[in-house]
Amino acid sequence: MTDVSITGLTKRFGPVTAVRDAGFTASPGVTGFLGPNGAGKTTVLRILLGLVRPTAGEALIDGVRYADLRHPRRVVGALLEATGFHPGRTARDHLTIAARLAALPVARVGQVLDDVGLAADAHRRVGGYSLGMRQRLGLAAALLGDPQVLILDEPANGLDPAGMAWLRGLLRDLADQGRTVIVSSHVLAEVAQTVDRVVVLHAGTVRFAGTLDELAGPGTGGLETAFLRLTSEPRLEGSRP
């Protein structure tokens, strides 16, 4: 059981406030992290992962800041963007470097390549990969440490329909194994089939945090209606849901 908790999180980039007093918790299962483009989703996730310093507030994994985790890759796996690869390096080399850096057994590299269906292409240079293959490689890197928490930023980007179905199955498997999975997305249809809970972010503030049924259960008009209602309201200064 590993929980993620975010409280009073604020991030200002110069004059722009990207995240404003945001807070939510995520427990085992799949949490959909929704919001229109520019809502601040990526910033929240990057603060959670210690890549961006918050202006105020904190983001904790099992009560600990990411930077204070002793073996971060064994606790948290992250997929942030499908661009973090050296084009001249093979997928296997990319993962072997990550495994070496994280002091993980190199045998994990073959396992995760199998898990994401890249074993046959592992010896190819990443420069020749499609976007979907890069997403799979990013997922393989996230799974490398067999972590209890997975943070996936728009993992469905670039996946074809078969890839989407595969990703849904993977997310369900991970959740069934008792892991805490946070998936950001702006593709609502994708989310409706996969997630247990939903956090809706808009203009840097959390507009909703609860179960999918509470947001879009029977008689509510569906997820899209609820999403558009939550993300079209004028900004409420300093408000919290």
Next chain:
Amino acid sequence: MTALLGAELLRLRTTRGVWLLLAVAQLLIVVGVSGVMRSRDDVGSPEVQQAAIAHVGLISLFTLVLGIMAMAGEYRHRTITDTYLTVPRRTPVVVAKLVVHTVAGLLFGAVTALVAVAAAAIWLTGRGSSLDVGSTDLWLTVAGGVAWNAAFAAIGVGVGALITNQIGAIAASLAWLALVEGLVARLVGDAQHWLPFALGSALNRLPTATDGPPQWQAGLALAGYAVAFVVAGVATTVRRDIT
């Protein structure tokens, strides 16, 4: 730290860039040595042989670029995100790169020195002369040239940590060596001997470095530059948000 060093070494080995730089450097050193050996009549003199071999030190331009690519290349390809996810405390990442690339620069210089000595020996044999292997000055020049390669690799890591834009960092460094240092030198009087390229020249005992500090002081001063750049990079750029 062992894991960091191992990963860094693997990172260095698994791209083509480093091997390409090494290959081109060997081509250039042969050209450099051959130029002296072909144009001079007194190839038997120790000074001429030393001048030919001293080209080893100039190859430090390549190790400088290699060092810059170690840090700035990670920002360019955004692999830095994954690196900092694994090692959230960032300073050890830079230190590991510094260690691995200083050693890599040393090896790079050593390979180049070997090729330079071999090329000189072949030329000299062809011209009925021989390399003055008993000359201490010759071997001090070789050692200085190798050390210059190591020092510039270390400085490169520091520059890359400070200027994470790879193209910008390489352009700024090469501009400094090709143009800016020469202009600054005229402004600062005797301090000109303590600018990076002048120090490298002194370390390498280049014919052009006549009024510079002794070899060991030049080496120490270059190490000081490397440390200063790394510290400046760690204190500023490396701490910044990765967005």
